[in-house]
Amino acid sequence: xxxxxxxxxxxxxxxxxxxxxxxxxxxxxxxxxxxxxxxxxxxxxxxxxxxxxxxxxxxxxxxxxxxxxxxxxxxxxxxxxxxxxxxxxxxxxxxxxxxxxxxxxxxxxxxxxxxxxxxxxxxxxxxxxxxxxxxxxxxx
Amino acid sequence: xxxxxxxxxxxxxxxxxxxxxxxxxxxxxxxxxxxxxxxxxxxxxxxxxxxxxxxxxxxxxxxxxxxxxxxxxxxxxxxxxxxxxxxxxxxxxxxxxxxxxxxxxxxxxxxxxxxx
Numbered sequence: 441x442x443x444x445x446x447x448x449x450x451x452x453x454x455x456x457x458x459x460x461x462x463x464x465x466x467x468x469x470x471x472x473x474x475x476x477x478x479x480x481x482x483x484x485x486x487x488x489x490x491x492x493x494x495x496x497x498x499x500x501x502x503x504x505x506x507x508x509x510x511x512x513x514x515x516x517x518x519x520x521x522x523x524x525x526x527x528x529x530x531x532x533x534x535x536x537x538x539x540x541x542x543x544x545x546x547x548x549x550x551x552x553x554x555x556x557x558x559x560x561x562x563x564x565x566x567x568x569x570x571x572x573x574x575x576x577x578x579x580x
Numbered sequence: 581x582x583x584x585x586x587x588x589x590x591x592x593x594x595x596x597x598x599x600x601x602x603x604x605x606x607x608x609x610x611x612x613x614x615x616x617x618x619x620x621x622x623x624x625x626x627x628x629x630x631x632x633x634x635x636x637x638x639x640x641x642x643x644x645x646x647x648x649x650x651x652x653x654x655x656x657x658x659x660x661x662x663x664x665x666x667x668x669x670x671x672x673x674x675x676x677x678x679x680x681x682x683x684x685x686x687x688x689x690x691x692x693x694x695x696x
Contacts, residue, residue: 455604458606459602459604459606462604477669480666483635487605487637491637491638491639536674538674538676545646548638548642551638554673
């Protein structure tokens with residue numbers, strides 16, 4: 441199963457670009473035959489990942505950039521996100537205890553759980569200052 | 581391009597916020613301001629109608645988490661209604677239905693407030 445095609449996009453690390461990235465992955469997932477719920481899952485996972493990069497890796501510095509690559513394979517879509525910000529522990533996540541968070545007046549900490557719940561595979565690597573997250577979803 | 585909006589109306593002694601568009605980490609601050617305004621004026625019987633909301637990310641859910649305790653400790657509530665399946669799915673994945681009143685229709689939320 442080889443790669444059929446790849447599409448790239450680079451954005452400034454600002455939340456104002458979230459809608460544009462959602463539309464970018466939406467378009468390619470739709471063209472690749474994913475159903476509506478799968479497309480909704482992919483949009484949300486990518487949004488949560490980009491939001492994490494903006495808030496944690498770049499700490500809201502919108503002069504930094506994020507590179508996005510969508511790869512379509514025979515039966516799946518993979519989205520790779522690259523940043524050069526502070527690395528964060530992508531593998532440390534658990535099902536959030538919302539009741540506890542409400543009591544402690546905390547919010548956040550839900551994104552990683554959602555990403556792992558919505559996608560079939562998620563990998564994260566960090567080498568020489570380059571952080572790379574790849575999340576994939578199968579079509580069936 | 582503006583992809584999020586909030587309308588405010590009153591009905592049966594409740595404040596209703598109608599959400600339109602897409603609620604994400606960028607647009608969540610607008611919802612936050614709307615809730616803060618209501619709470620500051622002691623309007624704590626709040627219904628949020630999601631009928632025209634197409635999309636929500638966790639930053640949007642975070643806003644509801646931030647204010648629910650303040651509202652409930654004074655005898656009010658934030659009740660959520662008219663979500664489409666995709667939006668409800670996000671609340672459901674995170675276990676919100678056990679903690680919040682989520683109704684299919686706004687009238688049920690108004691009824692619940694009238695009975696309380």
